[in-house]
Amino acid sequence: MSKLVPDHAQRRQALDPHASFIVQAPAGSGKTELLIQRYLVLLARVDYPEEIIAITFTRKAAAEMRHRIIRALQRAAGEPPKAEHERHTWGLARQALERNDMRGWHLIENPLRLRIQTIDSLCSLLVRRMPWVSRMGALLKPEEDARHLHQKAARRTLELLFDDRAPANELAAIAVLLRHLDNHMGRVERLLGAMLGRRDQWMRHVDGRKEELAETRRALESALSHVVKHALERVVEEFPENQAEEVVELARLAAKNLHDAGRESKIVACLELQGLPDTSAEALPCWLGITELFLTRSGKRRRAYNVGTGFPPQEQDAKERIQAIHLGEDIIMQLHELRQLPPATYDDKQWQVLEALMHLLPAAVAQLRGVFQEDGCVDFTEIALAAQEAVKAHVSSGSRGGIPDVAVRHLLIDEFQDTSQSQYELFESLIHDWTGDDRTLFLVGDPMQSIYGFREAEVSLFSRARTHGLGPVRLRSLVLETNFRSSTEIVSWVNKALSEAFPQVEDTVTGGVTYSPSTAYRTDMDGSTIRIHPFFRDDLEAQAEKVVQIIEETRSKQPEATIAVLVQARRHLLNIIALLHKRRISFRSVEIDPLGERPVVRDLMALTQALLHPGNRIAWFSILRAPWCGLTLADLQILVGDDFETAILDLISVRQEQLPPDGRRRLERVFPILTDACALRGRLPVRRWIEGTWLALGGPACLGKSTDLEDATTFLNLLEESVDGIDLRDENKFMGDVERLFAPSDVEAKGELQLLTTHKAKGLEFDTVILPGLGYQTRADGSRLLMWREYSDGDQPHLLLAPIQETGGQGDAAYGYLRTIERKRRDHESTRLLYVAATRARKDLHLIGHIAHGAEGDDVKSPDSRVLLSKIWKVVEPEFSRAWKDRREEVDATDVIRPEDVGVPLLRLSAEWEPVDPPEELVWKAKRERIEDEKEERTPVFEWAGDFRRRIGNVVHRMLQEMWFPDRVDFSENILRNALYHEGLEGENLETALVQVKEALTNTVEDSRGRWILSRHEHDEREYALTVAAGVGARRYILDRTFVEDGKRWIVDYKTSTHAGSDVDWFLNNERERYRSKMEIYARAMQATDGRPIFLGLYFPLLKGWRQWQYVESYEL
Structure with missing residues (x-):
């Protein structure tokens, strides 16, 4: 008899075909199996398989789910399996197979009748079904990466400045925005292009019509007031009632003293205070006065009081009274956070910029749609927006169901924690009339694994649906707890280490979710380990050595074990990749090793840019520094001096003789080649032109590895695909395509060792997981034209909106508040990222991190709060302390080599290098083979x-x-x-x-x-x-x-x-x-x-x- 699953009752309940559920399924809890079982139960009861739609968020997940359902149906035709959990699925599949045979569906032969699709494919289906209302009747190709289209539209929007026919309000808006950002046209274009990529998040809120602006301002300021009120309610709830009277009296006294002395202070706002302030936005200044009275700027409890805080020397008794007031850590933290709150209203200057953006952004969207028509392609956002518009029009017409000609009775949505606000609204529209019948909704996901904030995933929507339902459908909430994947040791360690790292209460504004512990099911994995590997200096090479050492040791003990190295960012893998190549250890990776960072590709890119744009000085400097020429920085200084206007080739012809002998010899070979290349512009196909110049310069002779030539070929192939006649079709797109070139995975690697980002590893599992680089930060997001934050309070959504800060101006409180919210959101998400990474492990887990600044005395310093190591510091600190004490005498800060102490060697060909002519027979053979190919x-x-x-x-x-x-x-x-x-x-x-x-x-x-x-x-x-x-x-x-x-x-x-x-x-x-x-x-x-x-x-x-x-x-x- 098999072991009873602790949450057996919840799993059986989730298969009730007449009820709707929202299921929280932590890592390793068998979420996909439960989805498949639910699908099979429904399949055995519907009239047509198309009545069930299952939505996943990746094509891979959709394909896996369809494959597993078809495999279950195939196996159902045979004998039942021995394992009990497999027998249960077999029984459900058997019933579905009988229904398949009775209704003549032929699902095994026609698996695409199973509507298991991504959200993108669902949107495409909706657009195709309703072309008359979706505005997308024509077949436009979806573009995987449409940033070049966004930038083109942004450029055209700003070019309206030079169009006499452009609407006056749009011209005025551009002028306001340029003035606000110091007339930096390039920056405005970049920011506007980035906004177009996220337009599904703000379009419904941005309306430049004059009659709507006043109402928009009221709604936005109402949201600001709500944020203030919500924060003050938390303060009032935590504030010690037994000390409120004393606090008010002392605050009023301090305010009077400061007012009488003519001193400026926030405490003065408490002058007329008669009782503890209320929670309205108008009361915020009084609360900030109380905060100033009790806390220092850094948020610590104030210990010293003087005339500057309203307590001159004669107020000694009052000083002692205020110092005797005890405030707990929670109330101190909440008071300090009040300082970050925005004002409840916009000032006139803020609103002028916001109003300009409300005129300009819709104009940019119109330009983007024109670009889509010209280029014959769209981004996935446009398809999603068209789908939403089509469904809303279909609903408003009084039609039943969200999809014409498709009678959907059951909707299953996987990974619901990664739903965005716009997707949530689409789902609501699809089920707008699901009341009082036998249609069901099944949402499954895990808020602890919501790690796609950069795609606008809004984790608070999971809680909103759990509490208030989705549209008209109320949901029964189920929480799974059994972990079938990991050993008891790993499950226990994760519970201990991360339960405190997660927020203790949910926060819908910052996206904070609480931890849900798991229970290990497997007890058959002896020797499971969790190892902490401390480092006390910033040394990626040393960490790479440790990673490879762990890999080799694991393989020697467990030759068949699967191993994954998971990182936050690709750059954390570069040293590891180099060392694995050096040790000849094969591995698989997915979009990890960027070709655009390799020297040969960078040099070819510089050559391409210089020849296409002779005025691009940075590109010309790169060419002259590249190994085929190898001028020193001193040589470049002699050539250029203080001349910032003359073309580089013209400067060479005039100043070449001023160079030292080595520099002159190098230019004597390279300069004629570059001059001839410029003369050939427009006379040769672009690839032949660039490749021929590179060969003549001696590019292949500068390559150090056999793969470098393959990298060069990949770049040149991409260049050839990107040209239109004698020029690049879209240079921005080409440069973006180069950035997205990655070294192919080793096709001979069997998959026992994989290198992945944690985002790519989601949904996978491995025997051994190695997590290096836990002491490193990831790059922060840049500025946006608009900062916004949508959050839900109960079933009521709110929007916070603030325009970008003025260039060179003082900090904008509303914008700063939203940046703070975004930092907190990213911080919560980084905790969830660590949870996802750690829970990929079945048997062994290795964590590698460093403390950037070494240690002081006998105690190690805590890591920076922005790195993953800080999330688990309470648990790993003893291991770091032991390692520090054991190795302290070996670690001397004076031995640390700083990056600025290391000279970067200039790799270059000899000044006397000349290309070697191949023998005539070899030339003919190569030509003959090429012709035959x-x-x-x-x-x-x-x-x-x-x-x-x-x-x-x-x-x-x-x-x-x-x-x-x-x-x-x-x-x-x-x-x-x-x-x-x-x-x-x-x-x-x-x-x-x-x-x-x-x-x-x-x-x-x-x-x-x-x-x-x-x-x-x-x-x-x-x-x-x-x-x-x-x-x-x-x-x-x-x-x-x-x-x-x-x-x-x-x-x-x-x-x-x-x-x-x-x-x-x-x-x-x-x-x-x-x-x-x-x-x-x-x-x-x-x-x-x-x-x-x-x-x-x-x-x-x-x-x-x-x-x-x-x-x-x-x-x-």
């Missing part, structure tokens, strides 16, 4: 596969990325028509193409082979991008369809070829030979990462034709 990769083009056929093929390929049904083809005619229109087809050509696209899709879903290709398989991918090493560079291939079935890897290519003759078999065989070499290139590329047998297939939708063969050859790409 190009011939091998070239897609054969026959006369009947013209431009018209290519455009049809593009649309068919794109549409076959989704699962189709015969009735959906007719329903989606407008979507297909728009897609063809965007391919450049119009009129009769468009209608002819539409017929063929519909025929191709219909044939595919009616043909058994087509359905097999489209159906869900193991390791299933559509439009799969595969990049492999090839010689000194890399090649990228896009596979239409690939999956694994019965241990075989399939690669399928769609062909929209047609054949008018009678001998279709001859035609298909001919096509197979025509495309054989291209398909086998794909196979060789796949073979580099997949050792399974590879089968290749060509599918012809217009002919329902199929040709397949097994790939047997294997040679280098």
Whole structure:
């Protein structure tokens, strides 16, 4: 008999198909399994599977959930498992499978009927279903990173200054904002672009219409008053009643003395005080006077009183009385926090800037939508906003349900703690009429794991839904406590270390949530350890050594153990990555090692910017300092001197002879190359131009590692993709794309060792987890044009809003208060981040941190309150103290090497370096191999596969990325028509193409082979991008369809070829030979990462034709 789960009753209750729940599921509590069980219970009772919608926040989570449900249905056809918890899921799946068979759903063959999707895909669905009200009838491509579009729109908004037709209120708003920020146009553009990226958070609050501004001001000042009132209520609640009378009397006395002496002090506000102040915003000055009376500026209890605080020498008795008043720590802290409160009203200058922003921001949104139309793409925020508008219009029309033509009866939302305010409102709209029937809502998440504040996740919404429900649906609250993942030792340590780090009471304003302890289920993990590794100096290299040591020791004792190194920020991994490479330890990583930080890419970027913009001095300095030239700083000073205007190449031609001999020799080689390169601008394709210049300068000779050439190739490939003719299409986008280039993960690494940020590790688990860098801070957020904070008080949302501080002006109280709130919010979130990191561990947990400033005397100093180490300091401090005492004599502050003491070596080629000409035979061989490679990769083009056929093929390929049904083809005619229109087809050509696209899709879903290709398989991918090493560079291939079935890897290519003759078999065989070499290139590329047998297939939708063969050859790409 298996062990009883402590929260067994709650888990069974959560499966009641007639009730709605909100479930708090801490780390390791089996949240996904519970979701799947709930889904199976509902699946056994609905008429159609589409009546259930499950929302997750990542594509990976959606795919995993769908896969596990389908696997449960497949297993339900067999014998029941032996394990009790597996038997329970098997029984639920069995009932769902019986319903599937009875209703003829064929879910195993058609898994996409399970509506398990991300919030982004849900928004896309809503927009497609309601194009007439969503304003997005056209097919616009979602852009993963749209910052370049935001900046373009911001620039165009500011360019209205030079447009005589621009509305006067917008011109005035721009002038006010520029004046407020010292006419720094570049800064205003950056800040405005950043605001556009977060517009879903502020658009509903920003209305520049004159008739709305007065009401907006009243609402915003009401929110400010509410904040003040809320803070004062807490003070009054904590204030010692037995000392209130004495406090009031002494405050009044001090105020009178200060007033009579003509001294300025906040205490003077207490002059007319007759009793303890109330909690209204008007009473705040009196409370600040009391705070000034009792606390120093730093928030400590005041011990000394003098004439400056209202107690001259003759008031000795009053001094003794006030010093005798005891205030507890809580009331002292709350009084001190009153100093950070904003005033309850805006002054005229603040409101002028705020009013300007309310005019300007909507204008910027209008410009952004124009940019979207021009570029044919949108950001995900625009899709979400369109979805909200569509649903609200649908609701206001009196229609039932939130999604047209979809009768949703059950909504499940995963990771609900990461819901934003706008998403919350969307969910409310979707269930606006869910009253008095059998429809259910199931929300599951964990406030302790809410770590996505940078995506506007609002953790307080979880509490709001738990207390007040979501929309009309009231929810039963369940809390799980069993941890199935971690050992008893780890669960106990986390409970002890983090229970005090979390706030003791919830705070909806700052996003503080309380800790919910867990109970370990597993008792079978002997030897589980939690180790603290103290350091007493800022030394990332030493910490990297410790990390690698732990990895090697763990592998020697537990060869099969999975290990993860988790960090707050990518930069904390750079030394670890370098050391792992040095020790030849393979690992997997996801977007960790940025190529843009590597010297070869930085040098190529500088070369690109300098040649494209001859006036970019920073880029030219970088070129002249780069290894291929290697001028010293003294050389650059001689060249430039105090001339801030003349172009660098012109200065070289005039001042080259003034350089020392070494500098002159270097420029004698480099200067002609750069001059020739500038003369070639516009005469060569950009990639060939930049790459040729780099080769001529000797760039490859400066590379230190074999991977450097691959990095250079990656940069040049991206450059080639980003050009339009002889220029970059969008330089800001290109620079952003370079920043987002990361070194590929080692495909040969088996996954036993992974390097991740904690955000990427959420939802994963490992035998051993190593947490280095706990003594380091993360970068703080920069300024915003607007600071805002939404929070809920009961079921009533509030908005706090403040404009950016004036450049060079004194601190703005409202803006400063919101910055303080944001810092507290980030502090709470960092505590939750540590919880997520620590709870990834199953058996062993290693924590590595340092105290930045060493120690004093026999006691170690506490870490900075802004670092993760401070969250658990009470628990780890004894370990640091022991380590300090053991090693104190070895640690001498004078031995610490400061960064400024270390000279940065200048790596450069010899001044006499000359490129070596390759032998003629080698030149010919390289040329011949390149020609053969190009011939091998070239897609054969026959006369009947013209431009018209290519455009049809593009649309068919794109549409076959989704699962189709015969009735959906007719329903989606407008979507297909728009897609063809965007391919450049119009009129009769468009209608002819539409017929063929519909025929191709219909044939595919009616043909058994087509359905097999489209159906869900193991390791299933559509439009799969595969990049492999090839010689000194890399090649990228896009596979239409690939999956694994019965241990075989399939690669399928769609062909929209047609054949008018009678001998279709001859035609298909001919096509197979025509495309054989291209398909086998794909196979060789796949073979580099997949050792399974590879089968290749060509599918012809217009002919329902199929040709397949097994790939047997294997040679280098």
